[in-house]
Structures are given as C-alpha cells and as structure tokens.
Amino acid sequence: MRRGRGAGARNALGLVLIGVAMLVLGGLAGASLLLRAPPTDAETLCRIDAPLGAHTIILVDATDRLESRHRRKLRAVLAQERVRLAQYDRLTIMRLNVRRPQEPAILFSKCLPRPPEQTNPLFENARMTQQRWDEDFAQALDSALRSAGSSGPARASPILSGVRAVAADPDFGAEIPRRRLVLVSDLLEHDPEGFSLYVSDANFAAWRAIAPSGPPDLARIDLRVVPIDRPDHAERQAYALENFWPAFFDAADAQSVSFDPAP
Numbered sequence: 001m002r003r004g005r006g007a008g009a010r011n012a013l014g015l016v017l018i019g020v021a022m023l024v025l026g027g028l029a030g031a032s033l034l035l036r037a038p039p040t041d042a043e044t045l046c047r048i049d050a051p052l053g054a055h056t057i058i059l060v061d062a063t064d065r066l067e068s069r070h071r072r073k074l075r076a077v078l079a080q081e082r083v084r085l086a087q088y089d090r091l092t093i094m095r096l097n098v099r100r101p102q103e104p105a106i107l108f109s110k111c112l113p114r115p116p117e118q119t120n121p122l123f124e125n126a127r128m129t130q131q132r133w134d135e136d137f138a139q140a141l142d143s144a145l146r147s148a149g150s151s152g153p154a155r156a157s158p159i160l161s162g163v164r165a166v167a168a169d170p171d172f173g174a175e176i177p178r179r180r181l182v183l184v185s186d187l188l189e190h191d192p193e194g195f196s197l198y199v200s201d202a203n204f205a206a207w208r209a210i211a212p213s214g215p216p217d218l219a220r221i222d223l224r225v226v227p228i229d230r231p232d233h234a235e236r237q238a239y240a241l242e243n244f245w246p247a248f249f250d251a252a253d254a255q256s257v258s259f260d261p262a263p
Contacts, residue, residue: 046111054089054178061185063154085112101158108140157190167216184226204247215252229263
C-alpha cells in the first residue's frame with residue numbers, strides 16, 4: 001500500500017510538472033507572437049494589416065541649381081524630418097518635375113521599420129531590415145543632392161503644380177490621421193505661359209484672378225516651408241513671402257503653417 005501511495009504521488013507530481021511545462025511553453029509561444037513584427041509590404045515596408053497612421057512628404061524644388069549651402073540645408077531638413085517619424089510612419093521624398101509639373105519625381109517612399117532592439121530575432125532579421133531602410137534613404141538623399149546640385153536654371157518652376165499634385169496623391173489621402181508636407185524651395189513660382197512671381201506686383205489676388213479652380217485642398221495637413229535663398233532675387237523672394245504664400249496657404253486651408261527663418 002505504501003508503494004502504491006508513493007507511485008501515485010510521483011504520478012501526480014509528474015502531471016503537475018507537465019502542466020507547468022505546458023503553461024511555460026504556451027506563455028513563451030504567446031510572447032513570441034506578440035513580439036512578432038506585423039506583416040509589411042516588401043517594397044514600402046508599410047503595414048498591410050492596419051491603415052497608415054502618418055505620412056510626411058518632402059517636396060524639393062531643384063529647378064534652379066542648389067549650391068553647397070542649399071544642399072547642406074536640405075540634408076539637415078531631411079534628418080530633422082526623419083527623427084520625427086514613429087515606427088511604420090511613411091516618409092516620401094519628391095522633386096519638382098519641369099517636364100511633367102503634375103507628376104513630381106518620387107525619389108524615396110517607405111515606412112520606418114521597427115528598431116532592431118524591439119524586434120524578435122526568431123521571426124525577422126530586424127537589423128538587416130533597418131540597414132536596408134537606412135541605405136535606401138541615404139541613396140535617395142544622395143541622388144536628390146546630386147541631381148539638384150548639377151542642374152542649371154530651368155525654364156519653369158512649377159511649385160504650385162507640385163503642391164497640388166501632393167494634395168491629390170492617393171497615398172496622401174485625408175483618411176491618414178497625420179499628414180505633413182515639407183516644401184523646400186526658393187518660392188519663386190514661374191510659369192512662362194502663366195503666372196510668375198518674377199513679374200512685378202504678382203500677388204495672390206493676381207493669381208486667384210486667373211486660377212478658377214483656386215488653391216489645392218490642404219485641410220488637415222501640417223505644412224513646413226523651408227525657404228532657399230537666392231541673393232540675386234532677394235527682393236522678389238521677400239515680396240512673395242509677404243504677398244503671396246501666406247494668403248495662398250491660408251486659402252488652401254492648411255491645418256498649420258510654419259516658415260523656417262529666411263536665410
């Protein structure tokens with residue numbers, strides 16, 4: 001009888017240990033699933049199981065040559081905007097396109113992946129994912145700086161068309177909770193067959209008189225304007241900053257507008 005009781009106790013203890021092991025394994029499996037990265041698009045690295053939470057578009061005006069000081073400023077702006085991103089926020093870099101004003105060239109457009117320290121090595125190589133994002137970002141930046149630095153004076157500066165194209169971009173739609181547009185430009189709009197801020201007394205009222213569709217819809221978009229200095233046209237720039245752009249962005253109903261200090 002004693003041997004029977006001992007065997008029963010050992011069996012009970014064994015069952016308890018098996019139960020504990022199963023609970024531990026279940027907990028580990030659950031924790032692994034919680035740490036597993038959500039499914040993402042292979043090209044953009046954006047989540048495919050949830051809507052996009054935030055999108056920042058940086059629109060670069062390189063229709064006139066960017067000098068070394070301008071390229072340094074652009075690099076600093078891109079670094080600042082990158083720091084603002086939370087994981088899975090999207091960043092897009094565009095450049096004005098003189099040949100197709102309604103289609104700015106897309107240099108980069110990806111979501112920021114989770115940092116390596118927050119990922120599960122059982123399911124993903126987070127360091128390689130982050131490294132690929134960094135390399136793509138650096139390559140896009142270097143490409144933008146090279147093309148901007150090598151360009152000469154263009155026949156047009158379609159800034160208004162570029163802003164309108166951004167506002168109409170389906171990947172930048174109103175369903176995204178947080179949208180941000182950063183415009184890096186000398187702000188001297190020039191259409192040789194239409195409106196030009198190089199013309200004396202060209203102000204918002206003059207543009208509105210020849211623009212029946214009015215400004216684009218920038219509602220619920222935070223706007224940052226980064227002026228690029230053009231010493232040869234300093235007076236025109238000052239006039240445009242005072243008499244055109246504030247009224248334009250106000251009529252476009254931008255959620256907020258901030259102007260970096262003039263150079």
